[in-house]
Amino acid sequence: MGHWFHQNIVEPGKLPTLLALASFVLAFALTRTVTRLIRAGKGPFRNITPGGVHIHHVVPGVILTVIGGFGAVGSGRHGVGASVCAVIFGVGAGLVLDEFALILHLHDVYWTEQGRQSVEAVVMAAALALLVLSGFSPLDVGSLTPGERQSRGSVALTLVVNFVFVLITLVKGKLRMALVGTLVPFVAVVGALRLAKPTSPYAKRLYRDRPKARARAALRAYRRDARWAGPRRRIQDWIGGTPDEERGLPPR
Numbered sequence: 025m026g027h028w029f030h031q032n033i034v035e036p037g038k039l040p041t042l043l044a045l046a047s048f049v050l051a052f053a054l055t056r057t058v059t060r061l062i063r064a065g066k067g068p069f070r071n072i073t074p075g076g077v078h079i080h081h082v083v084p085g086v087i088l089t090v091i092g093g094f095g096a097v098g099s100g101r102h103g104v105g106a107s108v109c110a111v112i113f114g115v116g117a118g119l120v121l122d123e124f125a126l127i128l129h130l131h132d133v134y135w136t137e138q139g140r141q142s143v144e145a146v147v148m149a150a151a152l153a154l155l156v157l158s159g160f161s162p163l164d165v166g167s168l169t170p171g172e173r174q175s176r177g178s179v180a181l182t183l184v185v186n187f188v189f190v191l192i193t194l195v196k197g198k199l200r201m202a203l204v205g206t207l208v209p210f211v212a213v214v215g216a217l218r219l220a221k222p223t224s225p226y227a228k229r230l231y232r233d234r235p236k237a238r239a240r241a242a243l244r245a246y247r248r249d250a251r252w253a254g255p256r257r258r259i260q261d262w263i264g265g266t267p268d269e270e271r272g273l274p275p276r
Contacts, residue, residue, distance in 0.1 A: 037101030038157055040110035044096075045153040047111045051118030052146050055081060060265050063135065082126060085119025088112050121146045135268045140257075143264040148203060160207040192216035197224025219244055 033039055061067040072079040092113025099106035124145040125133050133139045186209045193215030194202040205212025220226040222241045231238045261270075 040096065040099075040101055040106045041153065041157050043107050044092075044110040044114035044117075045150065045157060047114030048118045048153065049150055051115040052122050055119060055122050056264060059134070063265070078132075080123055080126060080132075081119045082123040085116045085123070088116025089120055090116075092116055117149070118146070121149055135265065137267045137269055139267060140260045140264065143260045147263075148200060152203060152207065155204070155207045186212060189213050189216040192226075195220075195224065196226045197221030221245055 033042055058069050062069050062071060092109045092111070092115075095109035096106060096113055099109050120127075122142055123134065125139045125141040128141060129138055134142070186205070189209070189212035190202050190205045193205055193212050196215065196218075197220055198215045201211055201215035205215055219237065219241045220231070222231075222238065222245050227238065227241055231241060261267075
């Protein structure tokens with residue numbers, strides 16, 4: 025196990041990425057645990073409100089992300105400094121994305137339906153980091169053969185084509201597939217070829233005079249929501265807590 029870890033994680037310079045991912049997930053888990061205890065009025069934890077101003081944890085999160093990010097850029101991928109900066113960055117990113125919905129809406133929506141977007145952002149970020157850790161990176165030339173490195177034109181063309189597929193997928197309203205597609209090109213190709221979501225800019229413009237395409241897109245969206253909306257909401261509630269509206273509480 026030790027040999028495998030050193031050969032596949034330490035030598036390729038992936039240890040900072042692993043530490044950043046682990047600290048990111050741990051920071052998010054601990055933060056959600058504390059906030060849920062505060063919400064329930066249990067334990068010694070309380071909101072920080074100096075002078076009546078509620079200091080959200082996104083504030084120290086931004087500070088830690090900036091410190092860890094700039095430190096990681098200057099530290100490279102090896103050494104103690106790189107690992108320490110990776111941990112600082114991971115903790116900061118966990119605090120920031122835990123309140124992603126607050127940043128998006130510029131309003132405290134932590135325990136509302138809109139607050140679920142924070143959980144989605146954290147899950148997506150962790151998944152992308154795990155893909156990078158697994159070796160999926162469109163800009164990593166370390167895995168290319170010497171012949172492929174010499175053919176820079178082919179590499180550049182491949183990146184451009186994949187970017188086009190990612191852009192089409194994004195315009196079709198498939199944000200998750202577009203993000204994953206930046207690391208796994210096949211996902212972007214599938215997203216670009218399949219029907220657009222009925223509310224996407226692509227559908228509103230190009231399906232305007234195609235009633236059959238609009239109907240197929242709407243039917244596919246309905247079936248997808250009917251199948252996955254319930255399980256997805258239950259997982260989000262398990263991770264981040266049930267919104268106030270579903271608990272019968274007034275909005276805060």
